[in-house]
Amino acid sequence: MGFDFRILGPLKVTAGRDRVAIGGHRQRTVLAMLLLTPDQVASVDRLVEAVWAGHQPTTSRTQIAICVSSLRKAFKAAGFPGEVIETVPTGYMLLAGEHRIDAVRFSKRAESAQRLAKQGRTAEAAELLGDALGLWRGPALAGISSYTVEAEAALLDEQRCSAYEQYAALQLELGRHREVVPGLSALVQERPLREHARASLMLAQYRSGRRSEALELFRHAREVFVGELGLEPGRVLQDLHSAILREDPALMPAAALLASPRGGSSMTTLPPDLSTCVGREHELAALNGLLDRPPRDRSPAIGLLVGRPGVGKTTLAAYWARLVSGAFPDGRLFARLREDGSDNGDPVPAVVTRFLRTLGFSEEEIPDDLADRVALFHRSLENRRMLIVLDDVQEDWARALIPPQGVCSVLMTSREMLSIPARVRLRLNPLQAADAVTLLDRLVGDGRVRENPGTAMRVAALCDHLPLALTAAAARLTAKPHWSLSHLESRLRDPLNRLAELSRGRPEIRAAFDLSYRDLSPAAAAMYRRLGLLNGSETDPPDLNVRLGAELLDTDPTDAENLMEQLVDAALLEVAGEEPNGRFRYRLPRLLALHARECAELSKTA
Structure with missing residues (x-):
């Protein structure tokens, strides 16, 4: 079998299920340049420029040869017997052969979709373009710092934008205006001067009953175009604006073209105000496993991030969602579940209702019955390449919100390890x-x-x-x-x-700890408070064993262990190791110990 080369996102090479280690910055830059033009010669001079950007050492050509040799060794070590990189008089050439390159697959699918569209096979063309866009895992060749590579990656990204514009136009032809609102919204926000994308979004919003939003898009376009270019918007936008103002019936799709609805799509509702994501390279790479969907897999790809309060689960989830936005052309939905229900309430009704509104459903279309509402939400996702981020979930909430089938992906964060089957499970630790x-x-x-x-x-x-x-x-x-x-x-x-x-x-760090504390059973809360009274010093947190826990609450070791394990499940206690008797040692981190001590003091005065 050949290699699977992926450049529509961070550079990644796999052989079957195994990842191939490429090496350092120079090797990755050289390989990226070869993959950008497979079966074509990349001259040594161009490779030198890509690696050193005009500041090359005298040994640069020799070092390029060393990089190529290192890549060849990596490919052979991965089990491929043939030649992957060929030496030619002026440079090197990557032989595509039986290898798979996602950028090549993207281009071929996009070209095939264009041919289908010209033949009037609109639905097939839209489906194929959706498949092509689904190959994107984030910005092309993200993480490779090279002006030459970045310039080539920008050209690839331009192809992605053009492909999505065509995909949106085909979906509008099919009457699927709700489905393209999210991706177009993200594209217009990213590229405000793309007139065709803005025109398609205006039309999609108008058809979805959002006339005022469509008109606001034009007003914003005038500000951007005049402010940045000194020009009025083009004729396409101006004519569409006039047609919306007079509510021209021709703007609505012809009834004969309307396909049976497959559900709506989402605006991008990711939170805009999260802090910087640092030191999570391993976790980000693991989350990319949600993008590797087998061709005929029709079940949602599920990921789960677990960790104690404040460890950065929400930030990581939202950061990754933005990084791989290109892999989800139909949009990203985000909900903080604890914010949508009272302390003891069920947030599912409010979340489902808000999601359906975001997808473009009117109040009249949203059922009163919760079961019917959830079913409509699930149906609306079946054929949409969307990412749903469910932040701070509990098991029953997650089971209600995750669709039973479809091509979407779901990324959840939780303070406890859920039993829901997940393709990716990560427990986040504090930063180094x-x-x-x-x-x-x-x-x-x-x-x-x-x-x-x-x-x-x-x-x-x-x-x-x-x-x-x-x-x-x-x-x-x-x-x-x-x-x-x-x-x-x-x-x-x-x-x-x-x-x-x-x-x-x-x-508020205290508020984050309070949320987990309030969910504890009375006995587990008592154990947490007693441990805090023991463990609030400035030294490294000591190990706590089951015997000590039993003495604190005057109970037997089995009951004490059960309570301490409840604290572990709530991410308020860490496992420190195992004792010879088979029981575990635990540790209460310093900030949590201070919080537990505060809770103990408040309990005395209550």
Whole structure:
């Protein structure tokens, strides 16, 4: 079998199910250049320019040869006996042969779709273009820092935009205006000067009963075009605007062209205000497993991110969703489930209703009965390449919202490990110390962190390397430009003041811990409080065993272990290891220990 080369997203090479290790920046840049023009010669001079951008060493040509040799060894080590890279007089050439290159497959499918469209086979053309767009996993060749590669990647991305414009036009022909609103919205936001995309979005919104939004799109177009180009919008937009104003019947699709509805699609509802994502390269690569769908697989690809409060689950989920937006041409839906229900309420009714409205369904089309509402939501997703991000879910909520079949993907975050079958399961840990300092520096952004690396390491440690706590600390520094990093450290060093300091303004680390604490059973909450009274020191958190837990609540070891495991399930306690007797040791991280102690003090005064 040949290799599977993927450049419509981060560079990835696989042999069957195994990933092929490519090596460092130079090897990846050389391979990227060869994959951009398979079966064509890439000259040594062009490869040198791609790697060094005009600042090449005297040994550059020799080093290119070494890179090619390294790639050949990697391909042979992966089990392919034939030649993948051929040496020619002026350079090198990647022999496509039996290998699969996603960019080539994308181009062939897009060309075939154009031929089908010219033959009047509109539905088949739209389906094939949807398949082509589904090959995208994010920005082309993301992560390769090379001006030459980035310029070529920009051309590929232009092809993606053009393909989506054609896909949207075909869907509009078929009367599927709701289905293209999300992707067009994202494209217009990304490329505000693309007139055809904006015109298609205006038409789709008008047909979906959103006349005022369609008119607002034109008003915004005038601002952008005049402001950036000094020109009025083109004739296509102006004529469409006039037709919408007079409600021209010709704007509505012909009844004969209307296909049976396959459901709506989504606007992109990802949160815009999440903090920077740092140090999650392994997790991002693992999440890309949700994109590798077998051709005939008709079940949703499900991913699950689990971790304690503040560890960055929501940020990672939203960051990955934006990174791979090209793989979901029909849109991305996002919901924070705990925000859509009361403390003891069920958020599913509110979430489903909001999703259906976002998909373009009117109030009259949304059923009153919850079961019918959920069924309509599931039907609307069956044939749509969409990503649904469900943040902070519980098991029963997730089971109600995940469609039983379809080609969508679902990424969930939870504080507990759910039993729902998932293709990707990740437990997030706090950041590494260096990554925590990097995050703090990026969020503050004025040099105070970079100029005091030792103090920054101590501040990051006081925040338990939790992204949410680091974001809160950065917010304090941003709000107090006269504070030094040492001053913040001194305020955080006091354990009785630390949570209060990190809970002023937003984000509130204490509120995040409270959510998990309120979900505990009374007995598990009591165990959490007692452990906090033991474990609030400034030293590294000690290991806690079942015997100690039993003594704290005056109960037997089995009951104590069950309560401590409930705390593990709620991400309020960590497993530290196993004892010779088969029972486990546990650890309460410092910020959680401070929170547990606060809960114990409040319990005394209640």
